[in-house]
Amino acid sequence: MVRLYYIIRKEFIQIRRNKAMLPIMTILPIVQLILLSYAADNEVKNVNLDILDQDRSVYSKQLIEKIRISDRFNIIEISSSMHQADKLMQDGEVDIILAIPPQFEVDFHKNKAGDLQLLVNAINGQQATVGASYLSAIIQSFNQEIRADAAPSLAMTGSMPEPMPRISTEYAYWYNPDLNYKYFMVPGILGELVTILVMLLTAMNIVREREIGTIEQINVTPIKKWQFILGKMIPFLILGMVLMVIGLTLGKLIFDVPMRGNLAIVFAYCFVNLTAVLGLGLFISNLSDTQQQAMFTTFFFVIIFILMSGLFTPIESMPEWAQYFTIPNPIAHFVSVMRAVLLKGSGFADVAYHFQVTAILAVVFNTLAIWSYSKVS
Amino acid sequence: MVNNAIEINNISKSYGDVTAVTGVNLNIAKGELFGLIGPDGGGKTTLFQILTSLLIPDTGHAIVEGLDTVKDFRKLRKIIGYMPGRFSLYPDLSVHENLEFFATIFNTTIEKNYHLIEDIYVQLEPFKSRRADKLSGGMKQKLALCCALIHQPVVLFLDEPTTGVDAVSREEFWVMLKRLKQKGITILVSTPYMDEASQCERIALIQDGRILQVNTPTAVTSGFDKTLFAVRSDDSYKLLLDLRTLPFAKRTEPFGEYMHVTTEPDVTAEYIAQILNSRGHKSIEVKPTSATVEDVFLDLM
Numbered sequence: 001m002v003r004l005y006y007i008i009r010k011e012f013i014q015i016r017r018n019k020a021m022l023p024i025m026t027i028l029p030i031v032q033l034i035l036l037s038y039a040a041d042n043e044v045k046n047v048n049l050d051i052l053d054q055d056r057s058v059y060s061k062q063l064i065e066k067i068r069i070s071d072r073f074n075i076i077e078i079s080s081s082m083h084q085a086d087k088l089m090q091d092g093e094v095d096i097i098l099a100i101p102p103q104f105e106v107d108f109h110k111n112k113a114g115d116l117q118l119l120v121n122a123i124n125g126q127q128a129t130v131g132a133s134y135l136s137a138i139i140q141s142f143n144q145e146i147r148a149d150a151a152p153s154l155a156m157t158g159s160m161p162e163p164m165p166r167i168s169t170e171y172a173y174w175y176n177p178d179l180n181y182k183y184f185m186v187p188g189i190l191g192e193l194v195t196i197l198v199m200l201l202t203a204m205n206i207v208r209e210r211e212i213g214t215i216e217q218i219n220v221t222p223i224k225k226w227q228f229i230l231g232k233m234i235p236f237l238i239l240g241m242v243l244m245v246i247g248l249t250l251g252k253l254i255f256d257v258p259m260r261g262n263l264a265i266v267f268a269y270c271f272v273n274l275t276a277v278l279g280l281g282l283f284i285s286n287l288s289d290t291q292q293q294a295m296f297t298t299f300f301f302v303i304i305f306i307l308m309s310g311l312f313t314p315i316e317s318m319p320e321w322a323q324y325f326t327i328p329n330p331i332a333h334f335v336s337v338m339r340a341v342l343l344k345g346s347g348f349a350d351v352a353y354h355f356q357v358t359a360i361l362a363v364v365f366n367t368l369a370i371w372s373y374s375k376v377s
Numbered sequence: 378m379v380n381n382a383i384e385i386n387n388i389s390k391s392y393g394d395v396t397a398v399t400g401v402n403l404n405i406a407k408g409e410l411f412g413l414i415g416p417d418g419g420g421k422t423t424l425f426q427i428l429t430s431l432l433i434p435d436t437g438h439a440i441v442e443g444l445d446t447v448k449d450f451r452k453l454r455k456i457i458g459y460m461p462g463r464f465s466l467y468p469d470l471s472v473h474e475n476l477e478f479f480a481t482i483f484n485t486t487i488e489k490n491y492h493l494i495e496d497i498y499v500q501l502e503p504f505k506s507r508r509a510d511k512l513s514g515g516m517k518q519k520l521a522l523c524c525a526l527i528h529q530p531v532v533l534f535l536d537e538p539t540t541g542v543d544a545v546s547r548e549e550f551w552v553m554l555k556r557l558k559q560k561g562i563t564i565l566v567s568t569p570y571m572d573e574a575s576q577c578e579r580i581a582l583i584q585d586g587r588i589l590q591v592n593t594p595t596a597v598t599s600g601f602d603k604t605l606f607a608v609r610s611d612d613s614y615k616l617l618l619d620l621r622t623l624p625f626a627k628r629t630e631p632f633g634e635y636m637h638v639t640t641e642p643d644v645t646a647e648y649i650a651q652i653l654n655s656r657g658h659k660s661i662e663v664k665p666t667s668a669t670v671e672d673v674f675l676d677l678m
Contacts, residue, residue: 010478014469017508214466217461220457222484
């Protein structure tokens with residue numbers, strides 16, 4: 001036990017003495033958390049719009065006014081020809097062209113219908129699709145207004161006074177009623193950051209001992225395999241947990257992220273998750289000969305883990321085969337648990353699945369780590 | 378049998394196509410200061426790694442203090458001290474922290490075994506809190522020796538401890554080793570410097586993974602039965618070239634300011650001087666000389 005304590009103490013002395021390591025472990029994740037949470041905002045604002053108004057009627061002016069009021073659109077140009085509008089899209093100046101055909105108002109009165117055309121630049125996918133749906137919503141509501149306005153006048157002309165069907169859908173966003181993207185992103189990003197940092201630091205650790213040759217000296221001592229591995233794991237586990245505390249505190253202070261669930265579940269899960277990630281990091285470290293190799297191998301995993309974690313794109317919208325790949329992805333589970341517990345207030349039973357899978361991952365990764373260490377000694 | 382601290386029986390080890398050691402047999406007595414002498418790449422480090430249980434030999438086996446290096450490696454690691462050829466302590470820990478760390482790993486304390494390292498550690502004491510990577514080469518070696526000694530090993534393995542260390546520190550290092558030997562520790566030390574061979578009680582000459590000869594340094598040099606001259610003139614390079622053209626000179630090697638020439642038995646110093654004179658050399662000096670370990674080594678190669 002004394003031996004293990006000294007190995008851990010030695011690790012902490014080394015961390016403290018490494019001038020680059022301390023800022024990397026404390027300041028960088030905090031900067032990332034703040035930066036990413038502000039930047040990774042899925043809300044679409046400032047969609048650039050060109051309106052090709054070929055009608056120039058009262059209705060078309062009303063519609064344009066209605067769009068102008070919305071703060072999501074920048075009306076770049078009211079074009080008069082398709083050619084001009086086309087060129088703006090070609091140049092990337094506008095994301096969407098709304099074409100109002102000639103005779104729009106007349107057709108509406110005559111046929112009780114009018115056709116509008118939306119031309120969407122799909123290069124910038126998010127901006128285009130979300131922007132288009134916002135625009136459709138505005139047009140829908142405009143549609144209902146003019147129908148309501150038109151109804152009395154139609155009645156006066158002697159037509160059947162049909163009651164206008166007014167069906168409206170109201171959305172209620174549960175667990176995040178204001179659709180505040182920061183609430184959504186901060187817990188996920190925090191889970192992701194803690195995982196990556198711990199994985200990278202562990203992956204670089206044993207291989208560093210190999211690079212500077214200290215592993216040879218260690219291997220001729222009576223240190224047992226489990227003591228050595230545990231001596232490496234515990235310091236980084238502690239660091240990860242501390243980072244989690246700092247991250248949650250900042251999330252509360254800066255972003256006022258709701259914490260509806262039991263924080264003990266978050267920390268318990270963090271513990272299990274870090275154990276798994278540490279095992280993977282040590283495994284990579286044991287297989288590498290240089291820190292460079294270890295770093296690139298870790299990057300390979302980290303990038304896949306992040307992109308397939310459900311942090312930015314929902315797992316449910318991935319193809320089925322890809323969804324299976326998220327099962328052994330510790331970040332995916334971390335993101336899910338963080339969001340479920342913090343935003344939804346999920347209890348242990350609700351996230352038990354993630355606990356189980358991560359625990360299995362922890363056993364597998366750590367077995368690999370111990371097995372691969374015995375190969376080198 | 379019991380008197381042998383180390384017994385190496387027919388050990389071979391190769392890495393892929395490269396053979397590191399072949400059929401090595403060697404016995405080292407308890408309390409002996411034994412030198413493994415040979416050039417870089419001769420297989421010294423591989424042999425050390427096998428003896429310290431870091432490598433498993435392809436064939437043969439080695440016994441250190443009655444313990445098999447493969448089967449009893451756990452017990453073995455408690456009683457041996459190993460100083461790898463490359464500096465292998467934590468560069469970012471201080472002198473004292475390194476020593477304390479290695480003491481704790483062996484379940485002991487610096488105080489308990491201070492008597493063993495005292496002579497060496499007093500020199501390190503002023504730099505106690507300096508980081509290990511900020512030490513000079515000689516100081517690093519002293520620290521590494523302290524760390525290898527702190528658990529009171531019975532057998533000490535030192536792989537090229539004097540490589541990259543200045544001449545004065547090297548001399549000091551050998552004095553320390555002799556003191557340790559007096560405390561009853563068996564020491565196996567390797568070095569590429571032939572002039573250090575005479576510091577050992579017995580030496581083994583190793584080359585290309587084979588042991589060429591095992592004996593005391595004096596027996597090794599006195600066993601050299603060929604005629605050897607030390608030759609000097611004002612133009613060393615021309616001298617070397619000229620000597621190498623002489624039909625009776627079997628081998629000429631530069632050796633400090635002299636050339637060592639191994640010749641046929643009946644050649645005399647005067648005869649060599651005469652020939653060199655005729656080739657235009659000035660201030661010629663030719664004298665018979667006794668062989669050094671290096672001469673023997675080069676002759677055996």
